Amino acid sequence: MIEVENLYKEFTLTAKQKKELNTRESKAIAVDGISFTCQPGRIFSLLGPNGAGKTTTMRMLSTIYRPTSGGIKIGGVDAIASPQEARKKIGFLTGSTGLYARLTPNEVIDYFGKLYEVPSAQLRERKQYLFELLNMTDFIHKRIGKLSTGMKQKVSICRTMIHDPEVVVFDEPTSGLDVITSAGIIQLIRNCKTQGKTVIFSSHIMSEVDLLCDDLAIIHKGKLLHSGTMEEFRENMQEDSLTGEFIRIVNQG
């Protein structure tokens, strides 16, 4: 379970950022008092346009950023007071995950498996499950530096999932990937749900959200504009399409 209460994050702007943003303000509010709960065995989507605050929220959930104020609990653990304990329960996928170009996927996953203290027999099993599910067996012994963007993304996903975390945080997991690669990732997210994990993923693609999620939150300019089940969202739509409804909510906010 993920419990988020009145989460707030502001960044202090550097002189360069102030110039780029053409502002005299010394602070930028990225996340402005949002609250939500993600339940085990359900897929929660954080949807919002560019700059809405999705990545900042995901990074706070994953203990990479410390919130300016507010509360986060991951599987009952206070992620702000005990980030290390919370981190053991989380698998976090972000677009900027660094991978060692000179190692092979197999070596990287072994390394992270050991880092997370996954017992060897379990590590072998997890690797087999993930490599097969994501169709990776052809390139697990090639150097990462020689792999395509989609292949690297698959390696990052394996890295995220190798310790079988109970909470999965995916920041735009299919961004820039072809439909076949995306389908493998979507299947993995579905399997996480079946396994009773808590899943949150961010996206700005409504069709992907529609395909996967049980619960939906829409954020814009750091504020929560909508939160509820996907079923309720569909039932109460005022526009003909899900994308149309998303745009209507964002424009109203």
Ligand SMILES: Nc1ncnc2c1ncn2[C@@H]1O[C@H](COP(=O)(O)OP(=O)(O)OP(=O)(O)O)[C@@H](O)[C@H]1O
């Ligand atoms: N390190 C930072 N310093 C200053 N401002 C930041 C920083 N990181 C993010 N922001 C600002 O916070 C706001 C939210 O950014 P964030 O990256 O969380 O949005 P996002 O919803 O993930 O957007 P996208 O879909 O474009 O990735 C933006 O206005 C952004 O410029």
